Amino acid sequence: MSQTFTIDGRVIPFEVGQTVMQAASQAGIYIPHLCYHPAFKPNGSCKLCTVKVNGRQSASCTLRAQSGMVVESDTEEINAERRMLTQMLFVEGNHFCPSCEKSGNCQLQATAYHLGMMSPHFDHFFPDRAVDASHPDILLDFNRCILCSLCVQASREVDKKQVFALSGRGIGTHLIINARSGRLADTDFSLADKAAQVCPVGVILKKRTGFAVPIGQRTYDQQPISVPGKVAEEIRHD
Amino acid sequence: MIEPRKKIKVATTSLAGCFGCHMSLLDIDQRLFTLLEHIEFDRSPLTDIKTCSPDCDIGIVEGGLCNTENIHVLREFRRNCKILIALGACAINGGLPAQRNHLPLAVLLEEVYHTSPGLANGMIPNDPELPLPLDRVHPIHEVVHVDYAIPGCPPSGDAIWKVLTDLLAGREPELGHGLLHYD
Numbered sequence: 001m002s003q004t005f006t007i008d009g010r011v012i013p014f015e016v017g018q019t020v021m022q023a024a025s026q027a028g029i030y031i032p033h034l035c036y037h038p039a040f041k042p043n044g045s046c047k048l049c050t051v052k053v054n055g056r057q058s059a060s061c062t063l064r065a066q067s068g069m070v071v072e073s074d075t076e077e078i079n080a081e082r083r084m085l086t087q088m089l090f091v092e093g094n095h096f097c098p099s100c101e102k103s104g105n106c107q108l109q110a111t112a113y114h115l116g117m118m119s120p121h122f123d124h125f126f127p128d129r130a131v132d133a134s135h136p137d138i139l140l141d142f143n144r145c146i147l148c149s150l151c152v153q154a155s156r157e158v159d160k161k162q163v164f165a166l167s168g169r170g171i172g173t174h175l176i177i178n179a180r181s182g183r184l185a186d187t188d189f190s191l192a193d194k195a196a197q198v199c200p201v202g203v204i205l206k207k208r209t210g211f212a213v214p215i216g217q218r219t220y221d222q223q224p225i226s227v228p229g230k231v232a233e234e235i236r237h238d
Numbered sequence: 239m240i241e242p243r244k245k246i247k248v249a250t251t252s253l254a255g256c257f258g259c260h261m262s263l264l265d266i267d268q269r270l271f272t273l274l275e276h277i278e279f280d281r282s283p284l285t286d287i288k289t290c291s292p293d294c295d296i297g298i299v300e301g302g303l304c305n306t307e308n309i310h311v312l313r314e315f316r317r318n319c320k321i322l323i324a325l326g327a328c329a330i331n332g333g334l335p336a337q338r339n340h341l342p343l344a345v346l347l348e349e350v351y352h353t354s355p356g357l358a359n360g361m362i363p364n365d366p367e368l369p370l371p372l373d374r375v376h377p378i379h380e381v382v383h384v385d386y387a388i389p390g391c392p393p394s395g396d397a398i399w400k401v402l403t404d405l406l407a408g409r410e411p412e413l414g415h416g417l418l419h420y421d
Contacts, residue, residue, distance in 0.1 A: 096337060097420035098327055098391035104421065113418050119330045119387035123380050126332075126339040215421050224415045 005069035007051075012065075020060040020071060021049055030226040031073055032082050032111050034089075034200055035148035036061040040157065046089075046148060048082050048111065083115040090120040092171070094127065094143035095201075101210045102202030104218025108146060109201075110225035132177070134185035138196060139205045145175050150198040158194035163187045175203070246406065249294045249319060250282040253308040254335045254375060255301025257283070258392040259326040263298075265395030273399075276406050290318035296405065300325045302332040303376045307369035316382040321405065324384045325398070327391040327420065329377060334391075336375040343373050386411055390419045 002013040005020075007029055014023035019042065024031050035046040042061035049060040052072040060073070072078060089095075089108060097103045132140040147166060152175075155163045163184070167176045179186035190196070196204055215221070252260060260283060266273060280294050281287045290297070297319030303309055316322055327333040338346055351360045378384060388401050397417045404411040 090331070094337075094340075096327070096331070096333065099334065099337070100421075109420055112420070113415065116412075116418070118389060118413070118418075119324065119379060119384070120377075121379070124331060124336075124377065126336065126374060128340040221416075221419075 003065075003067040005065055005067060005071060007071040008074050012071075014065040018065050020051065020053070020058075020063045020065050020069070023065045024060065024073075028228045029073070030114075030228070031060050032114060032225075033061060034107060034111060034146060035150065037150050037153075037198060040150065040153045043149060043153075046085070046146070048085055050078065050081065052078060079115055083112075083117050084121075086112045086115055086117055087119075087121045089146050090117075091122045091124045092127070093125075093145060094129065100144065100202045101205055102144070104213075104215050104221045106202060106220070107200035107225065108144075110220035113220065114225050129174075132184050134183040135189060135207075136185070137191045137207055138184060138189065139207055140177075140184055141203055141205065142175060144202045146201055147173055147175065148200060150200065151175070151195045151204060154198045155189075155193065155195035161188060161193065161195075163189045163193075163195060245278045246276055246295045247280050247291065247293060248277045248282075248296045248298065249280040249290045249315060250284065250298040250325075251300065251311055251315060252283060253299060253301035253311060253329070253378070254304035255326065255328045255333070257300070259300035259329075260284070262326075262390075262392040262395050263398055266399050267395065269399055273402065277402075290314050292318050294319040295321065296402075297322045298325050299323065299329050299378055302328040302335055303372060303378060303381060304335050305369040305371045309372075309381060310369075312378055312382055321385045322382065323401070324378050324387040326393055327389065330379075330387050330389055331377050332375045336377075339374045343371060347371075388413070391421055393419070 002015055004011050004013050006012065007024055010029070012023050012027045012029070021031055021033065021036055021042070031049045031051065033046065033049040036042050036049060044059040044062040047059055050057050051060045053063065053069055095108070097109055100106065103109060129142040131142065149166055152164045152166060155161050162178055165176050165178060166173055168174050176182065177184050177187060191206060250260065250263070279285045281290045297315040299312060299315055299322065303312065324330050328335060332339070347362045351357060351362045386401065388397055390397060394417065397413055400413060400417055401411040
């Protein structure tokens with residue numbers, strides 16, 4: 001018999017070794033997240049999946065489930081903090097949804113919808129970030145990067161290429177390309193790479209496919225991200 | 239004699255926007271007649287009244303801030319309207335105009351008035367009556383307090399209708415899935 005804990009009063013079974021996020025996902029409970037992907041080791045960087053466990057906050061993607069845990073997730077207090085984190089992500093980058101090909105398929109945007117984010121609230125940074133269009137098949141728009149590092153993990157662990165890395169510290173942290181020129185064209189990156197599929201926002205885009213599905217008919221236009229099976233990693237587009 | 243119920247006074251304006259949000263306001267379609275039973279328009283491109291009355295109940299602002307005139311109008315709205323609503327992506331995050339923010343203003347003016355093809359002997363307009371452009375485009379909440387935001391580029395008529403009718407009914411406005419859009 002498996003052990004159990006509760007999330008918002010609902011009893012969740014789990015296997016020893018599973019995280020709270022894994023057990024919740026298996027039970028069909030959506031916990032907002034951006035840097036978590038079931039195929040990769042969780043790094044707990046975005047903190048969107050923060051829950052309250054026995055009165056203390058913790059990232060549910062890295063926290064091992066234990067029998068008898070009392071987890072609070074979908075509460076106004078926790079969601080308000082998630083909404084604030086999401087607002088900070090929006091103002092730290094240049095997220096202009098109407099001109100983004102990923103709009104409607106974007107996990108950041110869909111999570112903000114889920115959390116009822118009506119405005120970014122904080123002052124915008126409007127950072128100066130270049131676009132890398134050097135690769136024949138792929139466009140990189142760093143303006144939308146949220147530093148989830150999923151492309152870094154996918155390239156290193158699945159593709160065995162190490163095309164991406166995060167460099168710098170604090171607000172200066174940014175995504176870099178592992179080539180002497182710093183350009184994607186000077187790497188062996190390929191459209192078939194796992195790293196080309198995992199970006200939850202509109203940084204890594206396949207060229208010449210823009211607006212194949214009209215805005216308004218895309219994944220999260222149809223159903224919210226909280227619907228089981230609608231989390232982006234399970235239905236990667238493009 | 240029973241006095242007729244006072245109508246809610248609504249002012250609207252477009253700052254650095256494209257008037258798409260005002261077009262969406264018209265997309266409320268026949269429900270506009272229902273709306274007009276409860277509201278009257280004050281300063282607005284729809285009425286062509288030039289300044290806000292001091293007793294406006296709701297101010298609706300489309301567009302961001304790209305010049306000093308925009309800031310002047312925004313402050314007039316904040317001063318005269320009890321509730322201020324940011325309508326659409328430009329008012330909320332600068333939108334399309336803000337995508338010039340990583341380029342120096344001087345370079346932009348040079349490109350537009352001096353070096354673009356077909357602009358022989360062009361000059362950068364310098365009439366003192368022209369409002370000075372800002373070095374960056376800003377969303378309106380960076381200058382005044384904003385009470386509510388209706389995201390979208392533009393928001394749908396349904397979304398605007400929902401927020402206005404929620405406010406008229408004394409409810410906290412809420413846009414659920416399908417009405418809440420950033421694109």
